[in-house]
Amino acid sequence: MIIRLVSAALVAGFLAAVVATGLQFALTSPLILKAEVYEEQDAKHTALEALPFAGLIVHAHGGENHEHGAAAEWQPAPGFERMAYTGLATLVGGVGYALLLGAVMLALRREPTPEAGLAVGIAGFLTVALAPAMGLPPELPGMGSAALGVRQAWWVMTALATGIGIYLIAVRRVALSIAGGLVLIVAPQLVGAPIVIEESRLPAALAAQFAARSLGISLVFWAVIGLAYGWAWHLFGERAEARRSHA
């Protein structure tokens, strides 16, 4: 069973990564590159006031500003190498999400058809993409924000609460669990995300476009993961059947 699950997750993660990587190159990567131009300008500005920090910010971001070379960390070269690593990260992330989707479907004892996969995939999108984005919208490099650890903690807490909330509403489906589920989904949003709104030279339209495109890509990513997982699960099931009947 585990081999069938992992095989289906590899196929689903791969197909989703191919689609999402293409969409990222076409829709979001160009916006990230534009934003990095503003970010570098800002970093140069602050460099005049606070040298050590400016060096760190620039190095984390694919800028060509290597004058503080001592603190340089490895990063992919601009162009093809950077695109290849983006594709690789999307593949690893896609397989990871597909494995989680497979584990959830198995735990729910749902037969992974493409339709059921799509439903769980949409739930996955709501859980890790839309709900956290309501508080912490997808950010371009260089936008002001609260400390990383605090944002990650809110992100994980929101995703957990939303996931359990969706489970209570969609799977349990009794009055009490629905009420509890709604509370879990709404609570993190009421508590509020650790968001910092800062003046930035980054045009607002660029940031808004990025946030919308990012969520759109996440939706497609999750839809393909769910559909493909259901398809691949049956594909590997039929193969095993065929092997058994030949044996």
Next chain:
Amino acid sequence: MSTSATLQTTTTAGSSERTRAIVVAALLGLGLVFMTGFAPAMALHNAAHDFRHTQNFPCH
């Protein structure tokens, strides 16, 4: 996948196999998602940078 008969998946033997599959897949999945979305190592952050931004993982 074991070589056990298809009918067996609904029996108790199938259910412990199911539990094991759920745990292994969940841990593996969480590990991969952590690596691409949250791992603090600078090299991993830089490699996955554009993916993290697009998939809305908190970055920097």
